[in-house]
Each structure stands twice: as structure tokens, then as C-alpha cells.
Amino acid sequence: MNRRVVVAGASLGGLRAAEQMRAAGWTEAVTVIGDEPHMPYNRPPLSKEVLAGRASFESLAFTPKASAADVEWRLGASVTAARLADRVVELDDGSTIPFDGLVVATGMRPRRLRCAGPLAGRHTVRTLADARSLRDELTRSDARVVVVGAGFIGCEVAATAIGLGVRDVTVVDPLPLPMVGPLGELLAGSLLERHRERGVRFALGRTVRHFTGTDRVTGVVLDDGTELPADVVVESVGSVANTEWLDGNGLDLSDGVLTDDFLRVGGLPHVVAVGDVARFPNARYDDVPRRVEHWSIPTDTAKHAAKSLVAHLTGTGAELAPFAPLPTFWSDQHKFRLQSFGAPVLGRDDVRVLDGDPAGDVLVGYHRDDRLVGVVALGGPATAAKTARYRAELLKQPAPTA
Amino acid sequence: MKVVVDTTKCKDHGQCVFAAPDVFQLGDDGHLVFDAEPDDALRDDVEEAADVCPLQAISVEG
Incomplete structure (x- = not known):
């Protein structure tokens, strides 16, 4: 265990990055650093079930995979600076940690x-x-x-x-x-x-x-x-990206951390970004890099970024496909649910009711150049489940060009 | 392999159905039904289902 991957950020993205490093074959050290005193926990219920008192705060903790049992957690500590060329991060207690690979997972804070x-x-x-x-x-x-x-x-x-x-x-x-x-x-x-x-x-x-x-x-x-x-x-x-600690490395930090198709940062093969702090191009849609604050993104980005980082660190040079996740989000409000697949925001100028009625349970399609690019259901669980058929259609589509 | 779903947490999002359709299904009423002891060949799919569950209601034992 001579080499080390440092994961800066200990929420869902940091946890999944650590787990996916193991899944991708990294057997050397992993250190995850997070400024909250807690092990990673699930945030969506904070505005819903937990705020309502229907679920306990304790119920939010993620259960890390057994493969990540030997990951070192530095909680209640924040990364204050990084020198990417020297491969070292600095912590708020003044200590430094050298790394061979770095995962940027510091997320966002509320504006x-x-x-x-x-x-x-x-x-x-x-x-x-x-x-x-x-x-x-x-x-x-x-x-x-x-x-x-x-x-x-x-x-x-x-x-x-x-x-x-x-x-x-x-x-x-x-x-x-x-x-x-x-x-x-x-x-x-x-x-x-x-x-x-x-x-x-x-x-x-x-x-x-x-x-x-x-x-x-x-x-x-x-x-x-x-x-x-x-x-x-x-x-x-809205929110603000936690990227100040990356200042001084010549990176594009204008809205989160700009990455390439493989979640690599600044053209450096030993630095990747995951979660909502990553501004990545999605090969499914166009070449415009965007940050995405949906819950599915930390897991999707961690899988791809870990493969990319491990391929570099182990010199296997595995061929990776460009990152092309199918975005999804949901929101529970009162007794109804919003469930989305694809990129409705790209098709807001051509919106069609696919099923139901906007006053009741409804399924809506978003189109660009006459092609379906996203669906959103609004209503009860059975309506949300109706998105499944369209999800399959959205997945089958080849990545369109802008 | 044993699949356990905390039904007090499950909110029938159906993300597990996309990840592991041979193990998880939504019934006509929109509620989850699943195979509690699936074949070990489906382990990767089930792990994926556990990862993508918005309520983190799925655990895999054994």
C-alpha cells in the first residue's frame, strides 16, 4: 500500500468514488476527506421525509460497500488547498496529504x-x-x-x-x-x-x-x-461550487470544475471530478459542459471517473467510452411526485402531453427537432411508473449532435 | 445472495427495476415486488439497484 488516492469530499459522490475505485481494481490506499462530522448520508429526505418527521436523521446514513471497508475517512476536516503538479493537498489543520490520484468531490453549498x-x-x-x-x-x-x-x-x-x-x-x-x-x-x-x-x-x-x-x-x-x-x-x-481550494492550479473553475468526456480535470489524467461540482459534457446530447445537481449524478460520475483514474494509475490503458449518462430526477411534493428522464430542459419549446391531463395525473414529453429528449410525469406512483416505456426509448437513441 | 428491501423506506421509485429487471418489478398498482433470493449471476445488477435506490432501501446479504 504505497500509493494513495485522495477523495476530497465525503458525501454521496465521495463515497461512490471510493467504492468504485475498488470496483475498478484499485487495491492501494484511499483516503476520503469531508468537512461534516458525519459519515456520508442521503440528502434528498432532508427537505421531505426527515423534515416532516416521518424518517429519523439516523436513517439517512449510507451503508458503505464491504469492498470499501479499508478506506480511510478523515471527517470533520476540510481540504483548503491543492497543488496538483506536486500531487499534494493541504487540510485546515495545517497537515498535508500526498496523493497519486485525486478525486474532486467537494460538491456545492447553498447560495x-x-x-x-x-x-x-x-x-x-x-x-x-x-x-x-x-x-x-x-x-x-x-x-x-x-x-x-x-x-x-x-x-x-x-x-x-x-x-x-x-x-x-x-x-x-x-x-x-x-x-x-x-x-x-x-x-x-x-x-x-x-x-x-x-x-x-x-x-x-x-x-x-x-x-x-x-x-x-x-x-x-x-x-x-x-x-x-x-x-x-x-x-x-441555488448553490455555489466548493472549488476555492483548487485555485492557483490554472483550472477552469467558472462554474464548478470543468472536466473532459472522462471526468478528467485540466487535462490531468490523475485528477477527476464527480458529483454536482463537476461540469462535464454529456456525449448523449451535445458538447456543452454542464453541472447537473440531480441525485443520480454522483453515482454515475463516480463509476466513470473511477474507471478513468484507475486505468491511468495502473497503466492498463483501458478504452473508455465518453461519459453519456441518461439524466433523471424526482421530487415529492404534497401527495404527488415529479419523475423525469432525459433532458426536458433541451426540449422546453416543444412540449406535448403524452398521457393524462395537466390538472390530474399527467405525462409530458419534451422534444427537440421533433425528437423526444425528455419525459416528466406529475401525479401518483402509477403515473411516475409510466415513464419507464419512454425511458427505454430515450436510452436507445444514439447520442444526437447539437 | 439475499435481497432485503426496507419497505418502510421504499417509495416505489422503480429505479431498481431499470437496474435489475429480473429481480425487481413494479406491479400494476405502481408498488414494488421483488425476488428475495435471486441467482448469484445477477449480483452486479442487484448491487447497481442498491446504489441507485433514492431511499437507499435495498441491501444485499451473502
Whole structure:
């Protein structure tokens, strides 16, 4: 055990990278470094089942594969710098760790609103600690809740708050519809109606000017001057890539870490990136590198990146196909589920109802150049299951050119 | 090989069905049915199914 692969980041991407290094045949040392004190855990329930109190915080822990039992975990430690040419990372305790291969898995952190006002009472949802403190405040009686940002997390938190019996929930977003970016207008409109029917209020086309309150937040003032009284604010306004530690290595860090078709960073065969911090081209669609924040991506990228890294480190020179995952996402809100396959965002200009009715259970297809590029189901589990047939069709398609 | 699904966690996403269709299926009602003792030749598929389960409800024993 002379050589070492360092995995920077100990969430799903870091765990899967460590496991997949073993699966790809790497038998030497693996060290995973993560700034949270916990072993890797599953984040999606933090805005849903766990926030609602239907699942315990303990239930979120992943069970690492037996093959990864000898992986070294450095938890509660963060990587503060890397010198890729010298093959060494520096930690916040001042120590350094030399590596032969490096996996970038440091993920994202929530973006914060920078407008004036007190910080207390304002929450984000990314970590176990975040979800715990938000749950404490949501379960106080008569909490008035303002959610800023009508994306995945904002919509899920609003639905969970209603489910917890919170009577006063308002979602603010500059766009005219919730989740209109990933879904397009047809489904976003349907989503808006479903939330309204269940008691969620919306202030759409609005931005936050500032927060009121002295010691803690008491209200949210919008750009039209409206003040929404608030005991609890949730900021779900996107995320920022954790890449500062890679500064100074001549990398493209303009939005996450730019990689090639094999998840390699900066043209270096000994450095790969996985998870939502990786900005990779998907050979299935076009050559535009994108970051993808869906849950399936850490596992997909880890499999490909580990093969690429192990092939280099062991000198086997195995021929790899370019990375071409089929994206998928889901979201559970109130009693309904969104389930997607493919890339609906590429086909938002040609949206067709494939099955059902937008007011009820519905299956929608997204097309580009008259070809199906994505499907989204909205409704009950049986509707979500109907995406299976279209998933097979989306998988069969050769990677189209842009 | 023994496949265990924590049914208190399972939310019928069906990702396991895509990974290991010989072991996992969604019934007409949209709910999961599965083979608890599949052939060992299917191990890679079952491991993949366990990886992609959004609720991490699947474990493989033996």
C-alpha cells in the first residue's frame, strides 16, 4: 500500500468514488476527506421525509460497500488547498496529504441572499444540521414561513411545511412560475395550481429587497414594497461550487470544475471530478459542459471517473467510452411526485402531453427537432411508473449532435 | 445472495427495476415486488439497484 488516492469530499459522490475505485481494481490506499462530522448520508429526505418527521436523521446514513471497508475517512476536516503538479493537498489543520490520484468531490453549498437584515431565523437546507434546525422552528406553533426560491428545495420545503400543519407559507420567486426552469410552463403551471390548492401562497415575479427585524428576522420586504411577516425564512436560491481550494492550479473553475468526456480535470489524467461540482459534457446530447445537481449524478460520475483514474494509475490503458449518462430526477411534493428522464430542459419549446391531463395525473414529453429528449410525469406512483416505456426509448437513441 | 428491501423506506421509485429487471418489478398498482433470493449471476445488477435506490432501501446479504 504505497500509493494513495485522495477523495476530497465525503458525501454521496465521495463515497461512490471510493467504492468504485475498488470496483475498478484499485487495491492501494484511499483516503476520503469531508468537512461534516458525519459519515456520508442521503440528502434528498432532508427537505421531505426527515423534515416532516416521518424518517429519523439516523436513517439517512449510507451503508458503505464491504469492498470499501479499508478506506480511510478523515471527517470533520476540510481540504483548503491543492497543488496538483506536486500531487499534494493541504487540510485546515495545517497537515498535508500526498496523493497519486485525486478525486474532486467537494460538491456545492447553498447560495445566500446578500440583502440587508438579521441572519437569525433564516435557513438553508443542505446538511443534517440545517434540516434539524429548520425542523425545530417549523414545528413551533403558528410559525409564519417565507420560502425564497421556487426550485426543487423551495417547493419541497413549502409542501412539507403545509404537511406539518404550518398555516402561513409563502413562496417568493422572480420567475412567473415554480420550477419553470427544469419543467417548462405547462407543468410549472400545473404545479402552481396544486400548491395553491393545498394552501401554499406565492409571490411570483418578485425579489427580496431586505429582511426586517433586529435580533432575528420578523419579515421579508419584496421589491414592490410588500412586507411578508415571517418567523422562519428558507433561502433556496441555488448553490455555489466548493472549488476555492483548487485555485492557483490554472483550472477552469467558472462554474464548478470543468472536466473532459472522462471526468478528467485540466487535462490531468490523475485528477477527476464527480458529483454536482463537476461540469462535464454529456456525449448523449451535445458538447456543452454542464453541472447537473440531480441525485443520480454522483453515482454515475463516480463509476466513470473511477474507471478513468484507475486505468491511468495502473497503466492498463483501458478504452473508455465518453461519459453519456441518461439524466433523471424526482421530487415529492404534497401527495404527488415529479419523475423525469432525459433532458426536458433541451426540449422546453416543444412540449406535448403524452398521457393524462395537466390538472390530474399527467405525462409530458419534451422534444427537440421533433425528437423526444425528455419525459416528466406529475401525479401518483402509477403515473411516475409510466415513464419507464419512454425511458427505454430515450436510452436507445444514439447520442444526437447539437 | 439475499435481497432485503426496507419497505418502510421504499417509495416505489422503480429505479431498481431499470437496474435489475429480473429481480425487481413494479406491479400494476405502481408498488414494488421483488425476488428475495435471486441467482448469484445477477449480483452486479442487484448491487447497481442498491446504489441507485433514492431511499437507499435495498441491501444485499451473502
